[in-house]
Amino acid sequence: xxxxxxxxxxxxxxxxxxxxxxxxxxxxxxxxxxxxxxxxxxxxxxxxxxxxxxxxxxxxxxxxxxxxxxxxxxxxxxxxxxxxxxxxxxxxxxxxxxxxxxxxxxxxxxxxxxxxxxxxxxxxxxxxxxxxxxxxxxxxxxxxxxxxxxxxxxxxxxxxxxxxxxxxxxxxxxxxxxxxxxxxxxxxxxxxxxxxxxxxxxxxxxxxxxxxxxxxxxxxxxxxxxxxxxxxxxxxxxxxxxxxxxxxxxxxxxxxxxxxxxxxxxxxxxxxxxxxxxxxxxxxxxxxxxxxxxxxx
Amino acid sequence: xxxxxxxxxxxxxxxxxxxxxxxxxxxxxxxxxxxxxxxxxxxxxxxxxxxxxxxxxxxxxxxxxxxxxxxxxxxxxxxxxxxxxxxxxxxxxxxxxxxxxxxxxxxxxxxxxxxxxxxxxxxxxxxxxxxxxxxxxxxxxxxxxxxxxxxxxxxxxxxxxxxxxxxxxxxxxxxxxxxxxxxxxxxxxxxxxxxxxxxxxxxxxxxxxxxxxxxxxxxxxxxxxxxxxxxxxxxxxxxxxxxxxxxxxxxxxxxxxxxxxxxxxxxxxxxxxxxxxxxxxxxxxxxxxxxxxxxxxx
Numbered sequence: 001x002x003x004x005x006x007x008x009x010x011x012x013x014x015x016x017x018x019x020x021x022x023x024x025x026x027x028x029x030x031x032x033x034x035x036x037x038x039x040x041x042x043x044x045x046x047x048x049x050x051x052x053x054x055x056x057x058x059x060x061x062x063x064x065x066x067x068x069x070x071x072x073x074x075x076x077x078x079x080x081x082x083x084x085x086x087x088x089x090x091x092x093x094x095x096x097x098x099x100x101x102x103x104x105x106x107x108x109x110x111x112x113x114x115x116x117x118x119x120x121x122x123x124x125x126x127x128x129x130x131x132x133x134x135x136x137x138x139x140x141x142x143x144x145x146x147x148x149x150x151x152x153x154x155x156x157x158x159x160x161x162x163x164x165x166x167x168x169x170x171x172x173x174x175x176x177x178x179x180x181x182x183x184x185x186x187x188x189x190x191x192x193x194x195x196x197x198x199x200x201x202x203x204x205x206x207x208x209x210x211x212x213x214x215x216x217x218x219x220x221x222x223x224x225x226x227x228x229x230x231x232x233x234x235x236x237x238x239x240x241x242x243x244x245x246x247x248x249x250x251x252x253x254x255x256x257x258x259x260x261x262x263x264x265x266x267x268x269x270x271x272x273x274x275x276x277x278x279x280x281x282x283x284x285x286x287x288x289x290x291x292x293x294x295x296x297x
Numbered sequence: 298x299x300x301x302x303x304x305x306x307x308x309x310x311x312x313x314x315x316x317x318x319x320x321x322x323x324x325x326x327x328x329x330x331x332x333x334x335x336x337x338x339x340x341x342x343x344x345x346x347x348x349x350x351x352x353x354x355x356x357x358x359x360x361x362x363x364x365x366x367x368x369x370x371x372x373x374x375x376x377x378x379x380x381x382x383x384x385x386x387x388x389x390x391x392x393x394x395x396x397x398x399x400x401x402x403x404x405x406x407x408x409x410x411x412x413x414x415x416x417x418x419x420x421x422x423x424x425x426x427x428x429x430x431x432x433x434x435x436x437x438x439x440x441x442x443x444x445x446x447x448x449x450x451x452x453x454x455x456x457x458x459x460x461x462x463x464x465x466x467x468x469x470x471x472x473x474x475x476x477x478x479x480x481x482x483x484x485x486x487x488x489x490x491x492x493x494x495x496x497x498x499x500x501x502x503x504x505x506x507x508x509x510x511x512x513x514x515x516x517x518x519x520x521x522x523x524x525x526x527x528x529x530x531x532x533x534x535x536x537x538x539x540x541x542x543x544x545x546x547x548x549x550x551x552x553x554x555x556x557x558x559x560x561x562x563x564x565x566x567x568x569x570x571x572x573x574x575x576x577x578x579x580x581x582x583x584x585x586x587x588x589x590x591x592x593x594x595x
Contacts, residue, residue: 041402043518043562046409046488065406106403108487133375134401157399163545174485175459175514178540183581185543194544199398227461227468229430229442230317230396260444260464261324281465282583 001130001145001154008126011144012101012112018140019104024097025122033113033124035081037095039102040109050099052081068099087116094121105141106134132159149216156208157200165190167288168213168252170206172198172226172236180225183285189292192217201231203242210243214252221253221291225284228260237266241273255287299434299479300454300499300506301392301423302330302368306438309334309366309390311373311381313353314343318372321396321442323347325370328439334360336369357388368392370431370440378427379404382490383411386422394440395426395490405488412490424490429482430460443467443480451476453589454500456493457512458483458519462540462582466512469586475593478506487516493523501533508534508592510585511576513567515541520567524574534592536577538585539567 003011013023035054042049042062050069051060059080063069069077074092083091094114102110108131113124132154135142145151153160159174167184169191171177177196184191192213197205213219226236237258244250257278258266267277278284308325312318313335322345326332332351337343341355354360357369369390373381378397385393405427412424425432431441435448442460447468453475457463460482467480478500483491493511500506513520520539527535542564568578577592579585 041406041487043487043516044522046406048406065403065410103403106401108402131402133399134403136376137401161545171461173459173461175457175512175540176461176465178514178544179459179462179465179538179581181544182540182542186580227444227464229444229460229464230321230398259468261442263444281581 001132001135001142001151003128003130003144007144008128009123011105011128011141012123012126014140014144015101015105016097019100020097025117025120027115027117027122027124031115031117031122031124033115034087034091035083035114036111037098037114038109038111039098039107048102050077050095052077052095054082057082063099065103068096068103087121090119090121094123105138106131149212153208153212156205158205158209159194159196160212161194162217163191163193165192165292166218166220167292168192168217168219168222170195170197170209170213170222170224172196172201172228172231176225176227180281183281184288187285187289189285189288192219198231201236201239203239206239207243207246210247210250214247214250219252221288222250222255223284223288224254224256224258225281226258226260228262230261232262233258233260234262234265234269237269241269253287253291255284257281257284298503298505299437300496300503301425301432301479301481302434302438302440304437306368306392306440307331307333307364307366308368308370308440309336309357309360309364311336311357311369311371311385313337313345313348313351314340315372319345319348321372322351324445325439325441328433328445329436330438330440333364333366336360357385357390361388361390366390368394368440370394370396372396375399375401379408382408382424382427386412386415386420386424389420389422391422392440393422393424393490394431395424395484396429396431396442398428400427400486402486402488405486409488409490423495425481426484426489428486429484430463432479432481434479435477441482447471448480449476452478452505452507452593453510454478454503454506454508455480455510455512456483456496457481458485458514459512459540460485462512465582466510466585469582470589473586473590475586475590478503492519494519494526497523497526497531501531506533508536508589510589511535511537513537513539515539515544515564515567516562518562521570524570524576527576528574531575534577535575536579536585536588536592537571538579538581539564539571542568542580
């Protein structure tokens, strides 16, 4: 879940009030930042790290999740990023607050401007990326995300990023979804969204996915391409049929390729319901090319 | 030969009393895996349908002591998964495979830190996953959830960040008569136990593996690190694809596997880095299978 603007500041306030007993300071809008701080996960070390940036100057370090960076590391890094010596203590306290917030809200990443207001460090504009998979422990933060389509999908366990195309694509697994988007775009077809239902292939979740693709994105055709290992394909097929029945059918051309654990039973159920089946990814791509109109190749 | 698993694997199943665990334990046994024990905290002595001769213990340490298990596969719900993975590593197993999808990333940071502390103390085992399909050495053993019938024994070693793409690849190769030595799903999460670079030396040393396939995707630095290893040490041909060439910038942080900081981790850079290391790149699994066929006939 991504939060920016007032939502991000509210989130930071809420979590720091909880762990420190007081809300953090925010600089009045328009206050020029001294530097930008980021806390995230180092993709090489697979450990938490912070980064500071001011113009072309940069400093950062890996630190223990619970203990956070030491005071010495904080001061040295702030100095290297060009912070004025007199402001090191107050900026160090702000950076430590950012680290505590990152740990307490189990964030994937946090980025915040640090400003000086009446001689004290304060947060400026910030952006937060919360871990969808940890939000079950943070109901108070989850509610800050609102009730838009993105959040309804996320709450159903669906990974979703809206795109601007006209072919609805429903896959299992992020890698498969990304690979299908690549193949469709290589063929000149624009998918409506990145949408992965692997964590919850239930009728309710699939119905929500169809609502997103067909009603919100107004997809002109639907392609389902799934190759399941842990997700039983017979269950997915039942979920798809039930979700389609609730809407009175897809009402757009639909093709399904279904492989993997339970695939034979799933395919038989779909065929019995009159749903067109594809035998390969290449066939799904060819179908999408026939029915898309927003192709740009 | 194969890597990570084989006839010597003595597997215990963590969370064996769960529905998915029971189903996949039976499928793994059907694929030739020697399943010696189950673990279900608080339910020692339980019986699992279709696995009546598999004893169930309350802890990994007890299961290991009683049965000589040397590997584990964890089907444990996300909230309790980190503790189960740490328990299995602390019990000293050679291989711990984590199937669970949805483990909070900060929990995995703690698992990773514990893994590194254990390694510093001499632990030689490996954690594979989480959020991946596990490991299969076709015809020998399966410690995972790959669908039946898509693999066959042969000369290609596959390492994949995506479960579904590894199925697609294995099946595509098998369909043109090319089998696999071992297929390893390293998992789709950003913080995991095993990366491509950890598997490359094993495939290099495995006499059965003639060609290595990497199925990468946007986010993180796994592909760049693999390229660095290949450039320095690789002697076997490597073919790869990187999924997410058309992923818009907001996808990386919206999808579990990806952490893009400062523009690192986009597909174009990964592809270029791999190409410079001598890796053969393909746009999709069909084209990749054709490249592998060519590499094998050289």
